[in-house]
Amino acid sequence: MSGDSNLSQTLGIDLIQAAKNELEFLKLVDDNPNLCKGSLVKNAIRRYELFWLPFASRFGSSPALQAAPLDIAWVWHVHMLAPFYYEQDCLNIVSTVLDHAPLNTTQRNLALQLTRDRWYGALPGEPFEVDLTKPPTLLTEYRSRIQYNLEEACYRQFKFYYQVSLPHYSDDLFLKSAAERYEHHVQLKRLHPDVSMVPCYDVQLIWHAHQLHPLNYKQTKTELFGTPLHQDVTGRTPGSNLYRIELKTRSLWEAAGERLEKAGAMYRGDPPDPSPPAPKSLYTLLACQEYSFEIQKVEFEAVGLKRLLNFVIQMENLEGRILYSQTFKGVNQEHFGAPKKFTIENGAEPAIIVSVYKWEIFRTRLIEKCQVDLLPYVQEVVDAEAATVSSQPITIDVPFCSAQYTVKLTLKIDPPSIIKHCFKVQPMKKFVPCNHPSMALSFPELMLSPSDLAKVSVPCDSSTHPVLWRGYRVFRYRVVHSSKALLSALEIINLYDQVVATSHTISPGSFPERSAVEDQQKNIVQNENEGERAMLIRGNKDCGVCIGKLTKTSDRGIPGWQHYVAIKVYKLFGDRGWCSVRKLGHGAFAMQLDPDTNVQVDLKLNTVIISPRAQNIPQILALAFSVSVLHLLCIPYVSHPSRKSSPSSQTSPSGFISPSIYSAGYLSSKVPTNVCLSVRQDMLETSEERVCHYDFNEDLPCGCNDGLPNVVGENVSDEESLEAAGCGSAWR
Secondary structure, three states, X not given: OOOOOHHHHHHOOOXXXXXXXXXXXXXXXXXXXXXXXXXXXXXXXXXXXXXXXXHHHHHOOOHXXXXXXXXXXXXXXXXXXXXXXHHHHHHHHHOOOOOOOXXXXXXXXXXXXXXXXXXXXXXXXXXXXXXXXXXXXXXXXXXXXXXXXXXXXXXXHHOHHHHOOOHHHHOHHHHHHHHHHHHHHHHHHHHOOOOOOOOXXXXXXXXXXXXXXXXXXXXXXXXXXXXXXXXXXXXXXXXOHHHHHHHHHHHHHHHOOOOOOOOOOOOOOOOOOOOOOOOOOOOHHHEEEEEEEEEEXXXXXXXXXXXXXXXXXXXXXXXXXXXEEEEEEOOOEEXXXXXXXXXXXXXXXXXXXXEEEEEEOOEEEEEEEEEEEOHHHHHHHHHHHHOOOOOOOEEEEEEEOOOOEEEEEEEEEOOOEEEEEEEEEOOOXXXXXXXXXXXXXXXXXXXXXXXXXXXXXXXXXXXXXXXXXXXXXXXXXXXXXXXXOOEEEEEEEOOOOOEEEEEEEEOHHHOOOHHHOOOHHHOOOOOHHXXXXXXEEEOOOEEEEEEEEEEEEEEOOEEEEEEEEEEEEEEOOOOOEEOEEEEOOOOEEEEEEEOOEEEEEEOOOOEEEEOOOOOOHHXXXXXXHHHHHHHHHHOOOOOOHHHOOOHHHOOOOOOOOOHHHHHHOOOOOOOOOOOXXXXXXXXXXXXXXXXXXXXXOOOOOOOEEOOOOOOOOOOOOHHHHHHHOOOOHHHO
C-alpha cells in the first residue's frame, strides 16, 4: 500500500513506506547492543563528524550515499531527530544541510557497496566498517564541534525501537491510521504552537520518518510553524513533566473530537538493558545425553571341558531389555554377525548384564550373571573426543565361574549426543505477602506501569520454587501476583542468582484492535472481553507472547461441552510469527517454536521437555511456566466475593491439584484472575459440570493451534499429537 494520506500527498513523501524502512533500520541497530552506549558509540560519533559529514557533503545527497556504515548511520539517524541542532551542526561543520531518506534493506545493501568503493578512494586511512561486537582498542582524541549531545541521544533513542517493535507497526492499515493521526497532531500543534505535546508511539514513528527527510521537514515546519516541533523526554511517573504534558495533550485531542490513546500505540514500559546474547553452548550440560554402543564381536572361551556343549550368551540392560542373545556350539567360538546397537542415557548407570546359559535337554540353565560397568570405557571416549582423537573399538573380558568361562566383548562407543532437556518444578506450597512487587522482583520497572511503580503500597504475594534437573536445582522460578496492579510475573534465576528470563502479564492496550490491522494472521491481537490473557516472555530481548483463553469444544460420544484453556504463542525473535501449539490430553501441550526447538509442557506431570538443539533454555522455561500461570488466570471458579483473587476457592473432583498449578500461584490470595476481573462468568453459568479442573484428569486433546482463529480439530491420541508436533513418542 502506498502512503495515500492527505499529508503524504502534500509532502510528496510516502510516510508509510518511510516508516517501514525506518523499522528495518532500527532492527539492524537493535541487533547490535554496543550501539546503545560506550566507547563504540563515542568512536561512531568521531567517525560521523570527522569523516562522514565532509565525505557526504563532497559527493552530494545522491541515493547512493544514503547508506553509511551502520555505526555512522546510527549516529546520523539520531542527529536528524533533533532538527534544529542537526541544521546548526551541519552548517557549522560542512556549510550545508545534508539531506536523507530512509532506505529499505535491499536498497541499503546496494547503496553500501557504491559508498564503500568511494570511501576507500577518498579515505584510505579510515576503515569503512568497524567491528560492532567489541569496543575499539583505541579512541582518538579530538575536539568536537557538534553542539548536540549525541552520546546521550543514542542511549535514549536506542530504546525507542522497543516501543515500536511489535509486528502491527509494520501493518499497512495500522500505519495508514498512524499517518492520519500524525497529520492531526501537526494541525493541533499549528493551532496551539506554544503548547508542548507528546504523541503516542504510532504518531512518533511517522514523525521520525518525516524528520529523516531533513530538507522536506524543514520546509514543512517553516511553512506551518516557523519553529521545530520539540519533544520532551523526561520521566512518565505522576507529577513528572512528561506526565503533565501527556495530560494536556489528551485534553487537546478530546477537545478536537479525537482520542489520543490508541490500542497498540501506548507506552510498553522499559525494555531490558541491551546485552549480548548468551553463548549457544551455555546450557548444553543440562541436556540429557546418550551414548551409542555397537556390539561388533562376541567370543566365548571355556577351560577344561572334555566334550562339546552348547551355551547361550545373553546381554541385557539394567531395565531387563535383551540387547543380544546367541547360541555358541562348543568352546573357543566367535560370533560376528550383524552389529547390535543400544544406547544408554548419561543419567542412567552405564552398565549391562551379561549372562551365560548352558543348554540341557529341552531347556537352558543359568550358569552365572555378571554386571559389566561401562563407565571407564565411556570416559575414554569422552577424553578422546576432547583431544580430537577418534575412539577405537574396545575389548572387555568378562570372566564367569572363577574364569572357567570367559566372554570377550568387542564394543564401539560413539561420543555422546544430546537427546533432550528435561526439567521439573518442585512447588513450594507457600506464598509470602509483600507490600510492593518491587520488594520481590529483581526488575520491577520492566513489568509495572509507571504509576504502580510510584505507589507506596501495592500488595502482592510471592513464592520461589526450585527448578530441578535430574534431582538437582539448576534454576529458581519466582512468581509474583498482585490483583491490585493486575500483575502476574515470573523470573527465571540461575545458580549465580542472576535473572536470565522473565514473563509478565501485559494489558490488551499493548496490541491493536482486530479492526486496526489489515492482516490478523501476522499480528497479535487480544480480546479482553473474551477473557484472553497475554504474557510477554523476555530474555535480553523480547522473545514471544503467550496468550491463553478459556475455550469450549464438544467431544464425540459425551454430551455437553468440554472447557479448556487454549494457548497461542507468537515468536518475537528470529523468524517472527505464530508457532504451532498442539493441545495434548491431560494438561500437556506440544509446541514447535522453530525447526530446532520443540517443547512439551506437561501441567499434570509438572515437567518441561525441550528438544536437543534448542537454544535460549531460560526463555523457554519462562514460556512453559507462563502456560501454568495462564491456566490459573483463565480457569473459572466459584468464590466468595471477598476471595475473588484466590484460585484455591476451587478444588478438583479427584482432590488432586497439579504441582504446576501450585507453583503458578494456586495458594496465593492476590491472583488477578478473570474471576477477579469479572470476565467469562458465562462459562460457570452454562456448563459448570464440565468446566476444566486443576487435576487435568478429564482434559482431552483438541488439535493444533497456529495462532489463527480457533478451529477445533479431531480428537487424536497423545502419541499422534506428539508425532505431529515433532517431538516423537520417546518424549513421553
